Amino acid sequence: MKHITRLMPVACLLGATAAMAAAPDAPLKLPFNERGELQRPADYREWVFLNSALGLTYGPNRSRPGEAPRFSNVFVNPAAYRAFQQTGQWPDGTFFLLEVRASEQPVAATAGSSTQASRVALEAAVRDSSRFGGEGWAYFSFSERGQLRDTTAPLARSASCYACHEAHGAVQWTFTQFYADAFEHARQLGTVRRDYDPQRKIGEPPH
Numbered sequence: 001m002k003h004i005t006r007l008m009p010v011a012c013l014l015g016a017t018a019a020m021a022a023a024p025d026a027p028l029k030l031p032f033n034e035r036g037e038l039q040r041p042a043d044y045r046e047w048v049f050l051n052s053a054l055g056l057t058y059g060p061n062r063s064r065p066g067e068a069p070r071f072s073n074v075f076v077n078p079a080a081y082r083a084f085q086q087t088g089q090w091p092d093g094t095f096f097l098l099e100v101r102a103s104e105q106p107v108a109a110t111a112g113s114s115t116q117a118s119r120v121a122l123e124a125a126v127r128d129s130s131r132f133g134g135e136g137w138a139y140f141s142f143s144e145r146g147q148l149r150d151t152t153a154p155l156a157r158s159a160s161c162y163a164c165h166e167a168h169g170a171v172q173w174t175f176t177q178f179y180a181d182a183f184e185h186a187r188q189l190g191t192v193r194r195d196y197d198p199q200r201k202i203g204e205p206p207h
């Protein structure tokens with residue numbers, strides 16, 4: 001027994017050193033299936049929460065006439081967020097989810113208040129330069145006629161996502177300008193694009 005106790009710290013130390021050596025270079029793996037479709041992560045609500053915006057939905061996700069403005073919540077995989085905190089850049093293997101929710105006005109609450117209600121859409125952006133080339137971004141929609149698909153193929157390069165994100169994202173192709181803490185990191189680490197104009201955060205108003 002005495003013997004084992006003496007050996008244990010050595011074993012722990014070796015284990016810890018191996019883990020530390022492997023961590024920085026280990027590529028983040030994205031969940032693509034053999035058909036090249038992205039799998040919807042069941043646990044994304046345990047990921048890092050970056051922001052919730054009200055009324056910043058666009059395209060097919062915009063609120064219907066007469067409907068209250070919708071919320072959009074942004075989550076990112078924790079490993080990519082840890083890398084971003086070190087470098088101010090979103091690494092290959094970054095996986096963002098944009099969750100759109102209806103809003104409702106609680107009956108007995110202060111006038112003007114809104115809370116989040118049912119999920120109406122789930123979209124994704126991932127970065128994988130070896131798979132997609134160029135800056136590495138590809139865009140996806142898990143929403144299909146009010147339901148969520150388990151897997152989905154990348155949207156075509158001609159989809160509006162690519163042009164708007166490339167033109168107006170302040171850090172790489174992402175709207176990090178709206179993710180307050182992350183944006184502060186990017187500013188400190190000098191990774192905000194040079195022509196970013198804080199007066200026009202999204203360029204043209206979203207449609």
Ligand code: HEC
Nearest residue numbers: 053056072096098123124125139140160161164174175206
């Ligand atoms: C008109 C500009 C515009 C278009 C077109 C657009 N987006 Fe975005 N996107 C935004 C803005 C603004 C945000 C900021 C976050 C928010 O809405 O809460 C964003 C955020 C995102 C995010 C969170 C990560 C990031 O890059 O900041 C994802 C994922 C996303 N959009 C997916 C899509 C997909 C998929 C499409 C195409 C079907 C699309 N977007 C089309 C403007 C656009």
